[in-house]
Amino acid sequence: MATLWVGSRKGLFRFDRAAEGWQQVGKPAFLAAPVTFVLDDPRDGALYVALSHGHFGCKLHRSDDRGATWVELPTPAFPKSDAPDAPALELIWSIVPAGADRPGALWLGTIPGGLFSSTDRGESWVLCSSLWNRPERSRWVGGGYDHAGIHSILVDPRDSAHVTLAVSTGGVWITRDGGDSWALGGQGLRADYMPPGQQHEPLFQDVHLLAAPACDPDRMWCQHHCGIFVSDDGGMTFRESLDVAPSAFGFAVAAHPQNRDRAWFAPAVKDECRVPVDAKLVVTETQDGGKRFTTHRNGLPQTEAYDLIYRHALVVDSSGAHLAMGSTTGNLWASDNSGENWQQLSTTLPPIAALAFAP
Amino acid sequence: MATIRFTSHLVRHRPAPMFTAAGATVAEVLQAGLADDPLLRGYVQDEQGRLRKHVNIYLDGALIRDRLRLSDAVGPASELYVLQALSGG
Numbered sequence: 001m002a003t004l005w006v007g008s009r010k011g012l013f014r015f016d017r018a019a020e021g022w023q024q025v026g027k028p029a030f031l032a033a034p035v036t037f038v039l040d041d042p043r044d045g046a047l048y049v050a051l052s053h054g055h056f057g058c059k060l061h062r063s064d065d066r067g068a069t070w071v072e073l074p075t076p077a078f079p080k081s082d083a084p085d086a087p088a089l090e091l092i093w094s095i096v097p098a099g100a101d102r103p104g105a106l107w108l109g110t111i112p113g114g115l116f117s118s119t120d121r122g123e124s125w126v127l128c129s130s131l132w133n134r135p136e137r138s139r140w141v142g143g144g145y146d147h148a149g150i151h152s153i154l155v156d157p158r159d160s161a162h163v164t165l166a167v168s169t170g171g172v173w174i175t176r177d178g179g180d181s182w183a184l185g186g187q188g189l190r191a192d193y194m195p196p197g198q199q200h201e202p203l204f205q206d207v208h209l210l211a212a213p214a215c216d217p218d219r220m221w222c223q224h225h226c227g228i229f230v231s232d233d234g235g236m237t238f239r240e241s242l243d244v245a246p247s248a249f250g251f252a253v254a255a256h257p258q259n260r261d262r263a264w265f266a267p268a269v270k271d272e273c274r275v276p277v278d279a280k281l282v283v284t285e286t287q288d289g290g291k292r293f294t295t296h297r298n299g300l301p302q303t304e305a306y307d308l309i310y311r312h313a314l315v316v317d318s319s320g321a322h323l324a325m326g327s328t329t330g331n332l333w334a335s336d337n338s339g340e341n342w343q344q345l346s347t348t349l350p351p352i353a354a355l356a357f358a359p
Numbered sequence: 360m361a362t363i364r365f366t367s368h369l370v371r372h373r374p375a376p377m378f379t380a381a382g383a384t385v386a387e388v389l390q391a392g393l394a395d396d397p398l399l400r401g402y403v404q405d406e407q408g409r410l411r412k413h414v415n416i417y418l419d420g421a422l423i424r425d426r427l428r429l430s431d432a433v434g435p436a437s438e439l440y441v442l443q444a445l446s447g448g
Contacts, residue, residue, distance in 0.1 A: 033372070053372065054413060054443075055369075055411065055413040055414055055444065056372060056401075056403075056411065056414065057405060059372075059401075072373065074397070074401075077406035080406070080407065080408075081407060087407075088405035088407055088409070089405070
């Protein structure tokens with residue numbers, strides 16, 4: 001039985017797929033609390049949920065019994081400072097397992113742009129000072145938020161010391177020594193919102209999401225503010241996919257885990273408009289490494305659709321056959337044939353920020 | 360000893376019983392009273408010790424003035440009330 005976790009503006013929902021199809025199971029957890037990220041850890045079955053309470057700040061919870069009960073964990077904290085504008089946690093934007101060979105270890109990305117690590121299943125957190133203290137960080141800027149943030153953390157399944165980050169906005173950062181040192185990748189990305197002469201500066205790139213297939217982590221897909229880009233060297237350099245219809249703008253990308261040349265995207269009108277092109281919601285897919293794109297629309301609304309798909313709300317399971325997609329309008333869809341056809345699971349959920357298939 | 364009470368909106372997320380604690384300032388009272396539950400303290404203050412943007416503290420019926428350092432003076436019979444601001448909802 002498959003399970004899909006739905007992180008929404010009003011709590012965490014669970015959907016299970018039984019013989020009769022996908023069904024919502026039980027009542028939502030954390031009802032009324034905005035969920036900003038969900039991790040279902042394949043190593044030990046732990047669930048991690050990040051919340052952003054309107055009044056009381058960001059919180060982190062873990063369940064060791066598949067969501068039946070939850071324990072609140074400490075949140076990552078920035079270094080103590082007396083400065084009036086000293087950084088404080090604004091959003092938990094990504095949580096990932098730090099490697100199959102490192103049980104219980106996690107990476108966590110935040111706004112402002114902090115990378116934190118835990119070796120004890122979130123019971124304590126340490127700021128990665130080698131990245132936080134990089135002088136280039138002063139030139140990171142917020143993309144849609146007041147401050148820059150880390151939303152993509154890719155751990156190389158061949159070598160857990162090799163981690164690649166994406167920052168909005170601050171480019172692509174790579175460590176090969178577990179976070180002791182960092183290199184700025186992202187050559188070939190293009191930021192047309194920058195003045196002439198600075199559009200190809202890797203530090204100024206607004207990556208919306210970075211994804212890599214498990215079968216070939218050197219292949220990376222980048223849904224960028226200004227287009228879709230592909231890397232064959234683990235994010236050091238990218239080439240742009242051109243002539244992507246109906247739009248190369250969007251936030252989400254899902255990489256096929258077993259086929260390096262396949263990936264899915266959720267396009268929208270660039271740039272502040274951010275609704276489906278012609279009010280028709282589609283998913284685009286490339287099967288040839290980003291040269292050509294197929295448009296999938298079967299089962300998706302094709303009239304008066306104003307759904308936007310956030311960056312963590314288009315996901316694929318480990319087989320590559322099952323996808324799920326949730327929107328800002330509270331619509332939820334799933335596909336059982338790699339995106340060709342979609343089934344609507346709900347039309348009445350709160351705005352959806354993040355999805356996660358159970359491993 | 361000052362008395363601190365929490366809004367029911369906070370109690371919905373984490374148990375926050377009324378407590379009494381000694382201290383010369385709001386910061387000292389919170390530090391003493393919440394020493395055993397740093398997670399609850401995180402609902403009121405950020406990691407820099409500042410009052411959260413959308414949280415208010417009433418001290419003897421008036422909003423505290425120093426939201427950065429919580430230095431408002433607290434008397435031995437003071438009452439503090441922690442509640443959410445309408446601005447955060």
